[in-house]
Amino acid sequence: MPRIQTTAELEALRAEILAARDPAKPCIAVCGGAACDGLDSAAVATAFAAEIAKQGVAAKVDFRVTGCHGYCNKGPNVLVGPDDVCYFEVKPDDVPEVVESALKGVVVDRLVYRDPASGEKAVHLSEVPFYKHQMRILTGDIPRIDPTRIEDYLAVGGYSALAKALSQMSSDQVLQEVKKANLRGRGGGGFPAGLKWETTKNAPGKTKYVIVNGHEGESAAFMDRAMLTGNPHKVLEGLIIGGYAIGAQQGYIYTRHDSPSMARHITAALEQAQELGLLGENILGSGFDFEVELHFDVGIFVSGESSALMRSIEGNAPEPRPKYIRTSVSGIWDKPSNLNNVETWANVPEIINRGADWFTSIGSEKSKGTKLVSLSGHVVNSGVVEVPMGTPLRTIVFDIGGGVPDGGAPKAIHFGGAMGRSIPISMIDAPLDFDGMSKLGAPIGAGGLLVMDENTDMIEMARYLLDFLVKESCGKCTPCREGMYQMLKILSNIIEGKGRKFDLERLAELTEVTSLGSLCALGKTSSDPLKSMLRYFKPEFEARIAAGSAAGSEAK
Amino acid sequence: MSGTIVQITLQIDGKEATVAAGTTVLKAAQQIGVAIPTLCHHEKLEDYGGCRLCLVEVESRGRTNYVVSCLYPVENGLVVRTRSEKVDKVRRLIIEELMAHAPDAPELVRLAYEYGADRNRFEKEAAFCVMCGLCVRYCDEVKQKRAVGFIDNGHAREISFIPEIAAKECWNCQECFAICPTSYAQAAYLLTEALAFPGRRKKESTPREAEEGRMANIPAVPMTFVRRPPAAKPEMAN
Numbered sequence: 117m118p119r120i121q122t123t124a125e126l127e128a129l130r131a132e133i134l135a136a137r138d139p140a141k142p143c144i145a146v147c148g149g150a151a152c153d154g155l156d157s158a159a160v161a162t163a164f165a166a167e168i169a170k171q172g173v174a175a176k177v178d179f180r181v182t183g184c185h186g187y188c189n190k191g192p193n194v195l196v197g198p199d200d201v202c203y204f205e206v207k208p209d210d211v212p213e214v215v216e217s218a219l220k221g222v223v224v225d226r227l228v229y230r231d232p233a234s235g236e237k238a239v240h241l242s243e244v245p246f247y248k249h250q251m252r253i254l255t256g257d258i259p260r261i262d263p264t265r266i267e268d269y270l271a272v273g274g275y276s277a278l279a280k281a282l283s284q285m286s287s288d289q290v291l292q293e294v295k296k297a298n299l300r301g302r303g304g305g306g307f308p309a310g311l312k313w314e315t316t317k318n319a320p321g322k323t324k325y326v327i328v329n330g331h332e333g334e335s336a337a338f339m340d341r342a343m344l345t346g347n348p349h350k351v352l353e354g355l356i357i358g359g360y361a362i363g364a365q366q367g368y369i370y371t372r373h374d375s376p377s378m379a380r381h382i383t384a385a386l387e388q389a390q391e392l393g394l395l396g397e398n399i400l401g402s403g404f405d406f407e408v409e410l411h412f413d414v415g416i417f418v419s420g421e422s423s424a425l426m427r428s429i430e431g432n433a434p435e436p437r438p439k440y441i442r443t444s445v446s447g448i449w450d451k452p453s454n455l456n457n458v459e460t461w462a463n464v465p466e467i468i469n470r471g472a473d474w475f476t477s478i479g480s481e482k483s484k485g486t487k488l489v490s491l492s493g494h495v496v497n498s499g500v501v502e503v504p505m506g507t508p509l510r511t512i513v514f515d516i517g518g519g520v521p522d523g524g525a526p527k528a529i530h531f532g533g534a535m536g537r538s539i540p541i542s543m544i545d546a547p548l549d550f551d552g553m554s555k556l557g558a559p560i561g562a563g564g565l566l567v568m569d570e571n572t573d574m575i576e577m578a579r580y581l582l583d584f585l586v587k588e589s590c591g592k593c594t595p596c597r598e599g600m601y602q603m604l605k606i607l608s609n610i611i612e613g614k615g616r617k618f619d620l621e622r623l624a625e626l627t628e629v630t631s632l633g634s635l636c637a638l639g640k641t642s643s644d645p646l647k648s649m650l651r652y653f654k655p656e657f658e659a660r661i662a663a664g665s666a667a668g669s670e671a672k
Numbered sequence: 673m674s675g676t677i678v679q680i681t682l683q684i685d686g687k688e689a690t691v692a693a694g695t696t697v698l699k700a701a702q703q704i705g706v707a708i709p710t711l712c713h714h715e716k717l718e719d720y721g722g723c724r725l726c727l728v729e730v731e732s733r734g735r736t737n738y739v740v741s742c743l744y745p746v747e748n749g750l751v752v753r754t755r756s757e758k759v760d761k762v763r764r765l766i767i768e769e770l771m772a773h774a775p776d777a778p779e780l781v782r783l784a785y786e787y788g789a790d791r792n793r794f795e796k797e798a799a800f801c802v803m804c805g806l807c808v809r810y811c812d813e814v815k816q817k818r819a820v821g822f823i824d825n826g827h828a829r830e831i832s833f834i835p836e837i838a839a840k841e842c843w844n845c846q847e848c849f850a851i852c853p854t855s856y857a858q859a860a861y862l863l864t865e866a867l868a869f870p871g872r873r874k875k876e877s878t879p880r881e882a883e884e885g886r887m888a889n890i891p892a893v894p895m896t897f898v899r900r901p902p903a904a905k906p907e908m909a910n
Contacts, residue, residue, distance in 0.1 A: 416825065438721045438743045591803065591822070591829030592722050595762075598769035601827040602794055629765040632738050632758065633724045 119393035122401045123279040129392075130270050137271065142177045142218040143197035145259045146206075148377065149184025149342055151499070155205075157181075157192035163208035167215050177218055180262040183346020183381075186255060187246050188499035190229075195259045200241035203227035232496065232518070246497045249515045251478070253486050254462045255502050258346035263381040266388040269349040275394055277465035281357050282402035285468075290361035291317060294464065296472035298484050303329060303457030304532065304561045306483070306550035312454060315444040317362045319452035324364040327429070327448075327455045328355055330371035330378075331413055331420035334533030335584060337564035339488035340458040342500045344371065345378040347462070348385035352408065354464030356394065359406045362454055366407055370425050373412035382410050417534075417588035421636050422455050423447075424590075435590050436636030457562065459488050480506025483549035487563060493530070494520045494569035506547040513544060513567055524569045528653070532561020534581045534588075535641040537648035538574070557648055574653040575660055579607040581645045589638065596639030599630035603646060610657065613664035620657060623650065682750040689746075697741035697752055698726055708754050709763065709783055711770075711853060712804035713742045717813050723770075723804055725783070727762050729753040738762070760787055768793040770802045777802065777854040800856040801831055807848035807857040817841045820848065820857070833861050835868035843872070844879055 120126050146152075146161045161181045168174050178197075185193040190204040196218050203214060203224060210227060217224045229238040231245070238244045261268040269275070281290050295310030316324055328351055332340040344351055355367045369382055386408055389395045397405045411429050413419040419434040426448045428434040447453025463485055467475050476484045483505035489512060492498045496518030503512060509529060513519065520526050530538040537558040539546075546552055553560045568577065582604045591597045603626050606619050627643035627650075634640045650657065678693040684701050691700045696719060701708050711723035721743045728741045731751040738758065753759070767789040771780050775791050775798065784791055803822075808831060811820050819837040822829055833842065842861060849858040865873065 438740065440739065440744050586826055589826035591824075591826045592805075594722070594724050594766050594769060594803070597803065597827055597829065598772070599765075602769065602772075605795070625761070625765060629762050633727055633762045633766065635721055635724070635740075 117388075117391055119391070120400065121393065123283045126270075126275060126279050126400065130273075130276075133267050133271050137178075140198055142221070144177060144179045144214065144218055145182045145185075145195045145197070146180075147183075147185040147191060147193035147195075147259070148181040149188070149191075149193075149346065149500075150338065150375075150377075151184070151188035152191035152193055153377070155191045159208050160192045160194070160206050160211065163211040164215065167211050171215060173215070173219060177215065180268070182261060183258045183263050184255075184342035184500055185259050186250075186252075186342070186500045186502075187244070187497065189497060190246075190499075194227075195241065197260075200259075201239055202229060202241050202244050202247075204229060245518065246499070246501075246516055249507075249511055250502050251486050251504050252502045253466060253478075254343060254350070254459065254488065255346070255500060257350070258342070261347055263346055263348055264384045266349060266385070266392065269347070273469070274349050274465075275353055277468040278353050278356055278394065279400060281360055281468050282400050282404060287317075287361050287363060290357060290468065293472050294361065294467060297467045297475040298472075298482075299460065299463055299467060299475070300483060300550060301456060302459035302463075302487070302562065304559065306554075306559070309456055309460055312444050312456070313358065313362050315442065316364075316452040316454040319445045321451060323366075323451045324362055325448050325451060325453040326355055326359045326362055326364045326367045327425070327453060328367070328369040328371075328461055329420060329422070329425060329455050329457045330369055331425060332458070332562065333372070333413075333417040333420050333588075334535065334562065334564060335581070336492050336530075336533050336566045337490045337562050339490045339500045339563050341372075341375060341378060343462055343488065344369075344458050345375070345381050348381045349389070350465060351458055351461045352382075352385055352389060353394075354461035355408065356399070356406055357464050357468055358454065358456070358461065360402075360404050364454070365405055366409070368409050368411050368429055368448075370411045370413065370419075370429060373415060379410070379412070386410060416590070417585075418590050418636070418638050421638055423636065425455065426453060435592055436638070438635055459563070478504050480504075480547055480549040480552070482551050487548060487560070489548070489563045489565045491517055491565050491567075493566040494524065494526065494572070495567045496521050503548065505549045506552070508545055508547055510544045512548065512565065517567065520567065520569045524571075526567050527570045527572055528568045528574065529558075530566040530568060530577070530645070531558050531564065532644075533564040534584045535638065535644055536561045536564065537644050538568070538577070538652065539648070540652045557651060574649050574656050575607060575611055578646045578649045579604065579611060582607065582642070585638070585642045589642070593633075593635040593639060595630045595633035596635065596642060599626050599634075599639075600642050602626055603630075603643065607646075610660055610664065613660075613667055615657075615661035615664045617661065617665070619661060620650070620654070680746045680748050682746050682748065682752060684752040685754050691746055693746070695746050697728060697730070697739075697744045697746055697750075700746050701741065701752070701754060706754055708741050709786075710742060711779065711802060712806065714806055714810070714851060717806070717809045719743050720805060720809065723766070723802070725763055725766055727759055729756045729759055763787050764789045772796055773799045774802050774854040774856070779853045799830070800854050800859065802854055802856075803829060803831075804853060805831075806851045806853070807831060810848050810851060815841075815845060815847070817845070819845075820860070831857065831860055833864035835864055838864050839869045846878060846880055 192206050194203040194206045213224050229244045241247050257272045299309045300306045330344050359367050418424050421436050422443050423437040424434040429448050443453050479485050486502050486504050489501045491501045526541045528538045539556050539558045586600045586604050589596045627647050630643045631640050679690050680693050681690045684706050689700045689704045708726045710726045712720050719742045721740045726741045730737050764787045767783050771791040772794040807820050812818050819841045820833045823832045
């Protein structure tokens with residue numbers, strides 16, 4: 117493909133791509149997301165390619181392997197356009213029938229969704245309960261895109277926001293739009309992205325960096341991987357726009373080394389964007405130069421902490437640095453560095469394209485836009501969910517998630533993975549947004565949402581999460597390294613029936629000192645799950661300790 | 673360029689301190705004679721912030737925060753309290769956590785007394801190392817040899833001499849032994865020596881041993897491990 121020099125050339129290329137496509141033509145999209153891949157969707161995809169070749173219908177039906185459709189436990193997912201017919205749990209044997217039906221414009225009845233209770237059918241994406249209650253602004257395009265082909269992204273309007281920003285807006289105007297949209301960081305803190313951008317923009321020095329934090333490492337979180345693997349160009353477009361607004365010349369995408377398809381897709385996206393001239397010198401003739409480099413972690417959870425991440429990009433061990441000087445002022449090689457998470461960047465093109473007013477019309481009072489959630493645990497439907505901020509948890513757990521399997525009752529909801537917190541199910545009518553959840557003492561974190569049923573042992577749960585963090589602590593500072601270890605020992609003792617009366621008091625002191633004294637966010641929040649469990653489920657701990665000591669004295 | 677240094681005035685435990693901008697709170701406190709306990713801090717090394725013992729309470733623009741003084745830069749009008757109920761609580765627990773590993777380290781024993789820490793609060797797992805990283809950082813930053821490093825992470829973290837480098841560099845140096853608060857650096861080195869390049873100690877003295885007039889063949893023993901002979905009973909005067 118020739119390098120694009122101007123915005124007009126970009127639009128001409130887009131028109132050319134669209135002209136070659138027939139919107140009424142059937143299109144089969146096989147999900148190649150992580151969960152479907154695990155259910156061998158690759159075999160299904162191979163079968164489709166073979167079947168289309170065998171029937172000689174390549175001209176009559178489009179076929180592509182895409183990123184994650186979202187409905188993970190029903191995989192392998194297949195979506196047939198143009199009407200978005202959803203097929204679930206598709207096997208290679210089903211493939212000939214799906215191809216024939218797609219050509220005829222009919223539906224394979226046995227593969228569509230059926231309500232487990234009523235048996236009622238749902239054929240199209242907009243009717244399936246799991247999708248019906250969502251608002252898929254960021255993820256909606258994923259089933260329409262082969263992530264390794266930039267043409268597919270251009271076909272859904274990709275890079276039009278970048279063109280708009282570079283040709284019609286000054287860097288200040290872009291910044292103002294993001295500030296006005298009140299886009300808050302999706303990585304967990306909920307800090308306004310516009311303010312963070314402004315700090316880096318105004319920080320002294322010419323060399324500045326913008327970074328995508330794609331290091332999603334915590335348990336029960338898989339939405340960023342779905343986003344970055346399924347639509348890497350959207351995140352990249354956001355990053356380039358951010359680079360323009362902030363005045364950075366270099367961007368980094370920092371991600372995990374252990375997800376081969378994600379690495380492949382990002383690498384391809386960077387190459388194609390470079391080839392088209394959407395990266396490099398004088399992008400779209402605007403005079404703005406910008407390069408992006410992909411950087412992998414070394415397989416340790418704390419790499420996702422902002423200062424550790426920057427140390428890692430510098431080529432050092434990913435040990436957190438104390439942040440008395442913010443990384444937005446002094447980050448990579450002590451240069452101002454703006455770090456945002458995958459989902460935050462993915463929002464940027466939408467905000468530029470549709471405007472801050474559109475963005476602020478979605479969501480709750482202080483949390484705007486949508487939120488990606490990784491829904492898992494004791495729920496009927498699990499997967500990647502996108503809902504407007506402020507959606508009641510009940511909608512997510514029951515309407516989208518379908519409640520607890522086998523008619524069980526939920527007991528608690530856990531947010532934010534290993535450093536997140538649990539709330540009892542009595543709070544299920546609370547809205548999912550930054551402030552609402554913080555008020556309940558369970559900030560939404562990055563978006564991992566784990567439902568736990570009535571049989572869940574909360575002490576075991578606390579122990580499990582702490583065990584993960586003990587292994588992931590870097591070990592530099594005492595409160596994190598020693599404090600968590602001692603907490604884990606106490607919890608293990610309680611579980612083994614060797615708990616003692618003063619254990620709860622010791623746990624309270626350890627959680628307090630660990631969060632007060634630790635160096636980085638990992639240590640500071642490491643005891644959050646335990647704190648929330650001691651806050652809402654203390655009687656369980658007391659009962660277990662009492663039972664343990666009763667059993668102990670009997671044994672004597 | 674004129675060499676004017678920007679001066680910052682802050683308050684530490686009620687005393688006023690005026691120091692150069694960029695100074696840490698710990699250094700400012702030391703300048704006006706306010707003592708803050710440290711374990712991983714060393715004049716010759718980059719500030720590290722690992723042990724967290726030097727945690728203090730700071731008040732700035734109406735907000736109270738807990739920060740480590742060895743890293744926190746001074747600000748105009750900053751109010752620092754080096755002792756408070758919470759600060760003491762953090763320090764006490766840290767001392768207790770470390771004493772599970774090095775119950776007899778002289779500095780910890782002294783601090784435990786000062787802060788009322790219970791050396792038996794947590795079950796003993798004597799590893800003797802408190803992970804202050806002084807040996808690792810001294811070898812890297814001052815000697816630039818990197819003969820000793822951290823291996824593993826979290827609670828499994830430990831220091832380890834790298835045999836290939838240690839065999840070449842350590843014999844003539846051994847300077848990290850003196851800055852180790854628990855004598856573990858020396859023990860770790862002797863272990864490496866015994867496993868990786870035994871025999872030399874039997875034949876020759878290290879330069880330090882020679883200087884101190886000690887004989888070869890006698891392993892160096894840290895002072896803390898030497899039992900004093902009981903004082904001779906005074907003769908009873910009949």
